[in-house]
Amino acid sequence: MTTAPVASPNQMGAPDELGFFGEFGGRYVGEPLMGACQEVETAFIDAWADTQFRQDFLHILNTYGGRPSPTTECGNLSEQLGLRLLLKREDLNHTGSHKINNVLGQALLAKRMGKTRMIAETGAGQHGVATATAAALLGMSCTVYMGEVDMKRQELNVFRMRLLGAEVIPAMSGSRTLKDAVNEAMRAWVSEVGDTHYCLGSVMGPHPYPWMVRTFHEIIGTEARQQVQDLTGGLPDVAVACVGGGSNAAGLFAGFADDESVRLVGAEPAGGAAAGRGVPAIVHGMKSYFMQDEVGQILEAESISAGLDYPGLGPEHSHLALTKRAEYYPVTDEEVLESFQLLSRTEGIIPALESAHAIAWVVKAKEELQGQTVLVNMSGRGDKDVQQVQEILER
Amino acid sequence: MSTATDHPTTAASLQQYLTEKRATGSRLLMPYITAGVCPDWLELVDAVIDAGADALEIGIPFSDPAIDGTTIQEATVVALDAGMTPARALSELQQRQFGVPLIAMTHYNLVYRYGHERFASDLVAAGGLGTILPDLPMEHAHDWRAAADAAGIENVLLAAPVTTDERLAQVVEQTKGFVYVVSTMGTTGARDGVDDAASVLSRRVKAVTDIPAIVGFGISNGETAVTAAKESDGVIVASALMRRILDGATVEEAAALIAEIRQALDAAYPPA
Numbered sequence: 001m002t003t004a005p006v007a008s009p010n011q012m013g014a015p016d017e018l019g020f021f022g023e024f025g026g027r028y029v030g031e032p033l034m035g036a037c038q039e040v041e042t043a044f045i046d047a048w049a050d051t052q053f054r055q056d057f058l059h060i061l062n063t064y065g066g067r068p069s070p071t072t073e074c075g076n077l078s079e080q081l082g083l084r085l086l087l088k089r090e091d092l093n094h095t096g097s098h099k100i101n102n103v104l105g106q107a108l109l110a111k112r113m114g115k116t117r118m119i120a121e122t123g124a125g126q127h128g129v130a131t132a133t134a135a136a137l138l139g140m141s142c143t144v145y146m147g148e149v150d151m152k153r154q155e156l157n158v159f160r161m162r163l164l165g166a167e168v169i170p171a172m173s174g175s176r177t178l179k180d181a182v183n184e185a186m187r188a189w190v191s192e193v194g195d196t197h198y199c200l201g202s203v204m205g206p207h208p209y210p211w212m213v214r215t216f217h218e219i220i221g222t223e224a225r226q227q228v229q230d231l232t233g234g235l236p237d238v239a240v241a242c243v244g245g246g247s248n249a250a251g252l253f254a255g256f257a258d259d260e261s262v263r264l265v266g267a268e269p270a271g272g273a274a275a276g277r278g279v280p281a282i283v284h285g286m287k288s289y290f291m292q293d294e295v296g297q298i299l300e301a302e303s304i305s306a307g308l309d310y311p312g313l314g315p316e317h318s319h320l321a322l323t324k325r326a327e328y329y330p331v332t333d334e335e336v337l338e339s340f341q342l343l344s345r346t347e348g349i350i351p352a353l354e355s356a357h358a359i360a361w362v363v364k365a366k367e368e369l370q371g372q373t374v375l376v377n378m379s380g381r382g383d384k385d386v387q388q389v390q391e392i393l394e395r
Numbered sequence: 396m397s398t399a400t401d402h403p404t405t406a407a408s409l410q411q412y413l414t415e416k417r418a419t420g421s422r423l424l425m426p427y428i429t430a431g432v433c434p435d436w437l438e439l440v441d442a443v444i445d446a447g448a449d450a451l452e453i454g455i456p457f458s459d460p461a462i463d464g465t466t467i468q469e470a471t472v473v474a475l476d477a478g479m480t481p482a483r484a485l486s487e488l489q490q491r492q493f494g495v496p497l498i499a500m501t502h503y504n505l506v507y508r509y510g511h512e513r514f515a516s517d518l519v520a521a522g523g524l525g526t527i528l529p530d531l532p533m534e535h536a537h538d539w540r541a542a543a544d545a546a547g548i549e550n551v552l553l554a555a556p557v558t559t560d561e562r563l564a565q566v567v568e569q570t571k572g573f574v575y576v577v578s579t580m581g582t583t584g585a586r587d588g589v590d591d592a593a594s595v596l597s598r599r600v601k602a603v604t605d606i607p608a609i610v611g612f613g614i615s616n617g618e619t620a621v622t623a624a625k626e627s628d629g630v631i632v633a634s635a636l637m638r639r640i641l642d643g644a645t646v647e648e649a650a651a652l653i654a655e656i657r658q659a660l661d662a663a664y665p666p667a
């Protein structure tokens with residue numbers, strides 16, 4: 001039934017019929033959600049094979065989302081670090097992060113499926129804001145589930161979502177962060193499948209979400225590959241992105257996965273590092289690496305950035321980690337805070353705390369990167385984080 | 396009422412046991428208890444069996460109960476905070492004899508992590524005859540089923556109102572023990588009324604199989620139980636029972652709910 005809708009690169013191709021990338025992925029949902037997942041899968045395959053849908057998607061990305069986003073050469077920081085640093089500027093997209101790519105794709109798909117309502121989970125609020133934005137644009141109603149802790153950390157984004165006409169519901173269970181917001185959204189979806197599309201915000205969850213969300217983000221890697229060639233005459237030596245669920249990383253990696261010379265690196269928060277753990281877990285509809293205790297209870301992640309505060313990562317990343325096509329490294333909150341300030345001062349670009357993880361890895365690994373061309377996905381801008389950082393720095 | 400003589404581990408498979416019970420004309424009553432929901436949870440198990448339970452679901456608490464509503468979530472938090480683990484639940488159960496079959500209900504990750512073979516054999520030792528793993532759809536159940544089959548554990552599959560005829564045919568072919576009829580499109584949780592959807596689905600299931608069809612999700616009292624059992628072979632009572640415990644009821648007070656439902660069912664559908 002599953003036919004690859006895109007000429008996907010081999011290293012990051014379509015999953016198998018049951019939604020597995022190697023041994024990771026699948027569709028571990030209860031019977032009530034089975035039909036809904038199948039409906040999304042069928043609709044996605046059908047839409048992506050339709051040239052008109054692809055054109056509509058590209059049109060809305062360009063005229064509304066602000067694509068293509070540029071790739072910026074960072075002269076000052078390059079000199080300081082002894083390497084050639086390029087930033088893929090997803091921070092310049094409408095709503096301030098890469099999240100809008102996936103959301104516009106799913107919103108168009110939801111419309112096509114005849115849905116009148118979207119629900120979403122959000123961590124930092126960026127995906128929630130993007131979903132609320134797309135819902136406003138396409139005349140759909142929108143409910144966003146957000147951990148109560150995150151609502152406090154990202155007050156401004158809560159207000160933004162409400163301004164855009166969305167309802168924001170606090171997730172009060174567990175750690176009251178992203179993983180609990182996912183649980184709440186999945187629970188809500190069960191009782192509302194008729195008119196509601198679940199607009200999942202990262203490359204995670206049950207099949208087809210990890211595949212579909214990555215596909216909608218592939219434009220990041222496709223554009224970046226061309227832009228780096230235009231700027232440098234060649235490919236980067238390393239492509240780096242932060243990893244929460246892993247959507248911005250998957251979009252970037254997809255552009256280079258078949259270029260064997262390009263190292264793919266994911267930067268995870270030290271308090272939420274899941275890749276490469278020995279035993280996968282089955283949670284949130286997928287089999288993937290998760291932080292868990294010895295009996296299999298999922299642990300709570302702890303990170304300075306709400307958007308990366310997730311104890312697992314998408315199944316395709318688990319596959320890339322296991323097959324060693326991509327490498328994943330932890331960075332600490334302190335290293336992130338330093339990089340947040342470093343990029344602001346040297347380049348005049350205030351990164352999202354999430355994106356600052358990718359910079360932090362580059363700074364940390366600079367010895368081994370001497371003289372290399374390093375492409376970093378600037379997944380979002382730091383406006384949402386300045387207040388939080390101010391509080392930390394002035395404490 | 397159960398006696399040691401119908402101890403199922405010697406007699407029967409879960410499905411055989413339930414089928415024989417059904418043959419008496421009475422409706423099946425299957426309460427659910429989260430292991431560790433209260434310090435004396437094993438007394439609660441005994442009490443609901445005395446109150447007329449035909450079989451019992453034992454919930455093993457998982458950190459991320461995505462299919463559960465607020466009551467079971469709350470029970471889960473209480474049990475986890477009290478240090479309940481899969482191994483502890485099974486070994487505490489093993490210390491007692493119950494006159495009815497036990498069925499473990501949990502999220503698949505705990506079984507996966509425990510190890511399929513080891514979980515199956517420890518469950519058998521604890522008096523378990525079946526499992527309900529709602530987030531393990533039949534497409535992905537191959538490995539667990541192999542281990543369960545080898546140990547004599549029956550893996551129960553669920554059917555929901557949205558399950559298509561085509562898929563329902565596969566569910567009844569692959570389920571063992573019984574068919575778990577999900578009464579409504581939602582999470583677990585007691586409701587005031589039982590959806591019409593439950594009757595429609597029960598009829599659909601019974602039209603294609605003779606395996607017992609038991610309705611769960613939303614049974615809160617005698618009245619909803621009688622309604623849900625009209626077109627089915629019985630009911631599962633989970634959140635309403637856990638609610639009583641979470642609200643501070645004693646074991647006896649909580650078990651009274653099961654006695655009330657037993658009475659209502661037997662009055663409406665008298666056993667021969």
Ligand SMILES: Cc1ncc(COP(=O)(O)O)c(C=O)c1O
Nearest residue numbers: 126244245246247248307354380
């Ligand atoms: C700017 C930014 N980058 C990254 C992420 C993490 O998501 P992902 O790992 O799916 O790219 C978020 C999530 O909120 C974000 O806002």
